[in-house]
Every structure is written in structure tokens, then in C-alpha cells.
């Protein structure tokens with residue numbers, strides 16, 4: 082981690098001029114989320130509403146301290162690589178006074194105790210730590226207070242004479258100590274204190290430190306277990322073949338009898354939109370199901386969410402491009418029409434970005450078992466246990482409390498494992514297990530995953546800027562065209578803008594006096610979902626590359642123009658200067674590097690998920706291959722729990738951003754995705770990775786997110802650098818479809 | 823068919839063209855070896871066959887019936903594998919971890935054949951995909967393990 086810098090001391094008076102993105106998400110999306118989620122089969126009940134439990138307060142729902150002093154912690158948030166289990170162990174361990182290394186963490190079962198995001202629970206929106214930080218500290222402090230009480234009773238001394246050291250209570254006057262393991266059962270019987278005192282941050286032993294992750298050894302030795310690895314007694318394996326287009330249903334299976342006789346085959350099934358084979362191993366099931374010749378019947382007219390037979394990426398892009406008008410206003414300031422009329426010069430450009438696949442390395446799977454007592458036990462990758470429990474109950478036709486849901490570690494997610502109609506295998510596992518009368522594990526092959534993933538939406542943005550006689554922007558009109566993932570899944574109000582469709586175009590900090598951001602909603606025919614950094618994943622690319630176009634048209638240096646327009650926004654300006662400093666100073670180029678290559682740099686800012694980010698890229702071209710040598714990222718998440726995990730997440734998000742910039746894009750033609758595996762849908766390979774340098778700036782502002790914010794600045798920083806080097810403006814991603822490799 | 827895995831010979835009853843990956847995972851319950859793509863694209867399924875890193879998802883089990891197969895479950899039984907795992911822990915390489923069995927075994931095969939690899943050797947050998955983008959940490963860990 083030598084390339085990570087961490088400067089916690091920086092403190093500046095802060096204001097957030099017009100960053101609406103986070104407020105938009107919390108106010109809009111969460112409001113809708115609590116009201117209910119619509120799925121086929123009827124609206125789901127809001128979770129936690131009926132429970133008289135204050136989430137995050139019942140110590141016993143979260144913590145078991147074992148006789149040996151190790152701590153089992155049931156995490157409200159699911160681990161999928163972002164380091165949340167370690168962060169939870171640090172936060173709770175800090176106040177409990179127990180070494181995070183002694184924690185074993187697992188995903189908590191469904192229940193009202195874990196609804197720490199506005200009474201709901203999901204792992205996403207880069208929210209886990211920032212939404213639960215205070216509550217989890219209090220939880221640890223409450224548990225410590227209970228242990229102290231139990232020790233006071235045991236030693237018959239006043240509680241005030243006791244202190245703790247990691248894992249034990251100390252009576253200094255007598256030199257006696259009791260371990261947490263000894264006290265745990267007595268402590269568990271005590272009432273949970275209301276407002277336990279919290280440590281002063283200056284006394285933190287683990288919070289704010291690069292504490293080692295608690296899961297790396299298991300993950301380096303193959304011992305970590307994901308859903309796809311699980312087995313239960315009597316289990317059979319299932320593989321599926323989905324309808325080539327969503328909405329089609331299986332008809333005749335001409336060779337069914339023959340397939341039934343293939344080795345290891347137990348049975349052949351039809352499911353909604355799919356056929357399945359159950360067999361003694363997944364390979365046998367897969368081979369059999371792929372041998373089935375199925376007559377697929379077109380969707381009945383009026384079926385929701387069918388994939389049109391003529392759907393193509395090119396056609397949809399053309400449709401988005403053709404949308405006219407300024408759309409529904411989301412953000413405005415000043416008078417943009419007057420600003421444009423009075424401008425000395427007007428600059429216009431239209432940008433687009435493709436659908437993207439998640440490509441998490443663990444293919445989706447689900448394991449279902451019906452128990453003799455009428456309960457259904459389900460193991461499946463998920464970012465929202467209560468929502469999956471309710472949806473599983475609806476598929477199974479039983480009450481939600483009869484569904485025992487397990488939420489294993491995720492082999493990557495990036496937004497893949499929300500509840501997306503048609504994109505989750507658990508309904509298939511439930512139905513097959515019921516039909517067969519045995520536990521069933523369904524695995525989707527990589528090819529089936531590429532067919533049914535919930536994609537990052539396709540998006541288009543049109544910009545029109547007015548410059549004054551000095552070349553400075555005085556008016557900016559931006560229109561985002563497409564559909565946002567939040568609106569798709571959590572309800573869209575007609576004539577209101579889904580913030581996930583505009584975040585990253587709206588919420589920008591630059592002082593441009595006349596601004597308007599509007600959105601034109603056009604349904605995306607694909608199944609769309611959340612993809613790491615959601616709307617920011619493309620919108621910051623659109624905005625920040627257009628920013629450079631404004632700068633060029635006005636004869637301004639893009640870095641200096643940003644600095645100038647951030648003059649009254651110290652948090653952003655400091656961060657911009659920090660990234661330049663990290664990069665050894667701003668130089669746009671092109672210039673000749675010591676190795677003889679011609680290089681150039683680009684810069685971009687982003688305000689995603691409550692954090693602030695400044696990104697610089699340096700690249701060269703070899704033939705038409707774009708070589709990104711360095712990415713410098715300065716991130717201000719307000720304050721951090723684990724700087725090593727923060728740096729790792731920034732690198733990880735930067736890699737995904739680079740992948741999307743260089744090579745990724747889902748292409749549909751005739752209603753079918755053209756890529757069904759990584760051969761035709763390339764993702765960033767090791768030799769295309771850049772060196773990522775991270776500087777963490779802790780401004781002391783309200784804590785922001787970390788899992789996603791490293792991504793949005795990368796595409797614009799890279800594409801701006803490419804424009805500096807070549808003079809060519811690329812307005813459509815990925816670069817591999819713009820004449821580059 | 824007899825297979826020798828991590829030094830133990832076991833009999834399996836499977837179709838001879840079954841990929842080794844699924845024999846390991848479903849027949850033998852050794853799930854440390856991962857399925858990512860099934861098409862020799864990602865390397866999550868990497869195991870060692872006679873010391874070479876191979877992609878078990880496209881390797882018919884009949885081709886390895888007389889070979890010495892090593893999987894992630896026994897990586898620390900090998901002194902080079904132990905060094906690699908130690909470097910992985912020290913560098914805190916894994917994120918989601920799903921690709922890491924394959925990465926660790928690929929690094930182990932490299933260092934067994936080339937104890938002091940150049941950066942070019944590392945780049946040529948460490949080609950497995952990691953969707954979490956741990957590539958820099960992987961390269962650093964391989965260098966550390968080589969120096970250990």
C-alpha cells in the first residue's frame with residue numbers, strides 16, 4: 082500500500098453547494114423503498130414496519146461472545162469484497178474493546194434488528210458504514226457496559242472501579258481480571274443500557290487504522306465458501322436453459338425422452354421462461370439441459386417486460402439520441418435560456434454510454450430445501466435479505482416467517498444481487514426443489530448469466546453551453562435521456578425525475594451561474610439494474626468530458642478552469658489540488674515521457690454517494706492501443722474507518738471504471754445479447770490495469786460512501802487525456818468501439 | 823478411473839470427458855476450485871497438473887488420470903505455495919476472493935518453475951481475470967513471494 086497517502090489532519094469549513102445526488106437517493110429512493118416494492122405476484126410488504134424493535138439496539142441479535150473470547154457478529158451488511166465484515170468488526174470491536182482479529186462475522190438472518198438504512202436493509206449505495214457507524218459503535222459500547230456490570234456483580238465491586246483491556250475486564254485496585262468469555266453468559270442476561278458512553282476518537286485503537294481484513298487467509302486458501310460451493314444432504318443439481326428472449330415460454334421439448342436417459346439425469350422440468358434438468362452433478366445437468374431442443378413460444382400479447390424481437394443496441398441508442406426537448410427539470414439555477422442567448426459562443430455535444438454487464442466472477446446460484454416442518458430454507462447471493470425472504474415466500478406460497486434465508490459471502494456483486502425480476506435464480510431452486518422433493522442447487526452457467534443479468538442502463542446526454550467573451554462558461558443546459566435503475570425497481574413518479582438517471586450531471590459543484598439539468602424518460606427495453614456507482618458510472622463521464630470541451634472552446638486549461646469554478650467551494654478545490662499534488666503537478670501534455678512515449682493527462686471531479694473525488698489519468702498510445710499508465714485518485718469521504726480498505730476499494734472501483742472505459746459494452750441485436758461469455762464480452766485483463774495512486778483526505782465532513790466513488794472519475798479522466806493526446810473527442814464508450822484498442 | 827489429487831489416489835465414476843473442475847467440485851466436494859466461465863477465459867478453475875497451471879473447466883478428466891493433480895486445498899503443503907499464501911495475506915490481496923484460488927495456484931506454478939521471475943515473467947504468467955481489480959496487489963505479492 083505504498084501508493085496510498087492518508088492525510089487526516091486537513092480541516093476546512095465546508096459547504097456542499099448543490100450536490101443533490103445523495104439527498105436525491107435517500108429522499109427519493111428510500112422513501113419509495115419503504116413504501117413497497119412491486120413484483121409480479123403483487124406488492125411486497127414493507128419490512129420492519131410492524132416490528133416494535135429499534136434496529137441496531139438488541140445486543141443479542143448481533144453478538145455472541147464465546148467462552149474462548151472470540152466474538153461471533155451477525156452483520157447487517159453482506160460481504161462481497163468491499164471489506165464490510167472487517168469494518169464492522171473494527172467499529173463494534175472498538176467500543177466493545179475486543180480485537181477485530183478475534184471476530185468471526187457472518188451475514189445476519191432477516192429480521193427487524195438489522196434494518197439500519199431507514200428501517201430497511203440492503204447492502205448498496207455505498208451506505209453500509211456511513212449509515213450504521215453510530216449505531217454499531219453504540220452496540221459495541223452497550224455490550225461492553227453489560228460485561229462491566231456482570232464483572233462488578235461477580236467481583237462485588239462498584240462498576241466505576243472497573244476498566245477494560247481488549248477481551249477482559251480489569252479491577253486495577255486488586256489486580257483481578259475476568260475475560261469476556263467468562264462473563265458473556267451473565268452479561269447476556271442483563272438489560273441493554275440506553276445510552277452508553279462512547280470513546281473519544283483520539284482514544285481509538287482500531288477505527289481509522291489499516292486493520293488487516295479478517296477474511297484474506299480463507300480467501301487465499303480456497304476456504305471461503307460462496308453460495309455456489311454449498312451442499313446439503315440429499316441435494317441434487319440443476320441447470321437451466323432460459324428463453325432466448327424474455328417473455329417467451331417453453332413449448333414442446335422434442336427430444337425430452339432422450340435427454341432423460343442421459344447419464345445422471347433425474348428429471349426434466351419446465352419453469353417460467355426456462356427449462357431445467359435436475360441431475361446428480363451440475364455438469365451432467367448442464368450437458369443435458371443444453372441438449373434439449375425446445376420450441377420457444379412467443380410471449381402472449383400484454384406480457385410485461387418482454388424483450389422485443391427487433392431490439393438492438395444501435396436502435397435503442399438512435400432512439401435516445403433522437404429524443405428532443407429539454408425534458409423534466411431536475412436542477413436549475415439562474416436563467417439558462419437567457420444565459421445561452423447572451424453568450425459569445427455556444428458549444429454543443431451529445432454523449433452516450435452502453436449497457437454493461439456486472440460480470441461478477443461467481444455465477445449466480447441458489448440452494449433450496451423444504452424442511453419437514455413446512456419451512457423453506459434458502460441459500461442465495463443477495464444484497465437485501467428481507468426483500469429476498471418476502472419474494473421467496475411469495476414464490477413458495479408460504480408466509481415470510483417460514484422462509485429461513487441464508488446470505489452467504491458474495492463472489493463479487495457490484496449491484497448484481499438486488500432483487501431483480503427475472504435475474505435471480507432462487508425462484509427456480511424453490512420450484513424445482515418442491516417438484517422433486519429434494520434439496521436443489523441451481524447454478525446459472527456463465528452463458529445463462531450473460532442472457533439474464535440486469536444491465537447498467539444505456540444512457541445519452543445532450544449538452545449546450547454558453548461561453549462569455551473571456552471563454553468562461555455562463556450557461557449550461559444538460560439533458561439526460563434514458564431510464565434510471567432506481568426508478569425501475571423502486572417506483573418512478575410520472576413527471577418526476579429519477580435521481581439515478583441524472584446523478585453525476587446534476588449535483589456538480591462548479592460555479593456556472595445559469596444551469597439546468599433535465600431528463601427525458603425513455604423506457605429501456607432491457608432488464609436494467611444497479612451497476613457500481615449507478616448513474617454516476619456514465620453521467621460523470623458525460624459531464625466531465627463535456628467540461629473539457631467547454632474549456633477547449635473557451636481557450637482555457639481544463640484543470641485551471643475547474644479550479645477557477647471551484648473558487649468558492651473549498652472542499653472541492655482542495656481535493657482537486659490534492660490530486661494534482663499526488664500526480665506531481667498538473668501537466669496536460671502531450672509531452673515525452675522518459676521512456677520515449679508521448680503522454681498526456683486528463684482530470685475529472687465527481688461527487689458520488691456523499692464522498693468527493695478528484696481523478697487524474699496519464700496515458701499513451703501504442704498503435705491504437707490505449708495504455709493508461711497512472712490513475713491518481715484523491716478521495717474525501719469525510720472520515721474513514723479503515724484506510725487500507727478504502728484504498729483497496731478505490732483501486733477496485735478504478736479498475737472497473739477503466740474496464741468500462743476501454744473495453745466493455747453489451748451489444749444486443751435481434752433481441753439477443755451478442756456476448757454470452759468473457760470471450761466476446763471482454764473485461765479488464767491484468768495487462769491493461771493502470772497503477773492507481775490513492776490519497777485519502779479526511780475533511781471531517783459527514784461520512785460518505787467508499788465502495789463506488791472511485792469509479793465515476795476514471796472514464797472522463799481517461800477520455801480527457803486521450804483528447805489531449807490525439808485532439809480527438811470520443812463521446813461514446815467504450816474506446817474499443819471508437820477506433821481504439 | 824483413478825485420480826491422484828494432493829497426493830491421495832481416489833476412484834471416481836464419471837464420464838471420461840467430464841471436466842476435471844466438476845469432478846473436483848461435485849464428485850469429490852472440493853469446492854476451493856472455482857467455476858467462473860467454463861470456457862478457459864478467466865482462470866478461476868486453475869489447478870496444477872504435474873506442476874503446470876491448467877484450466878480445469880476445459881480439461882477432460884480422462885486426460886489427467888495418470889497425473890499428479892494439486893488443488894488449492896493443499897496449497898500450503900507445498901513450501902512455495904506456503905510462501906505465496908503468506909505474501910497474499912501480507913499484501914491483503916483478496917477482495918471478494920472468488921478468483922483468488924486460481925491466482926494463488928497460478929503464482930505457485932510460476933514460482934516453482936521460475937523462482938526469480940522478472941516483471942515480464944509475472945505479466946506473462948498472471949493472466950487470470952479479477953473482476954475486483956486486485957491486479958496490482960497480485961503482482962506485488964508475487965514479487966514478495968519470490969523474494970521471501
Ligand code: FES
Pocket residue numbers: 856857858859860861862863864865866867868877878879880
Ligand atoms: S472457469 Fe475455467 S477458465 Fe474460467
Ligand code: FES
Pocket residue numbers: 162442492493916917918919920921922951952953954955956
Ligand atoms: S478478488 Fe474478486 S474476482 Fe478477484
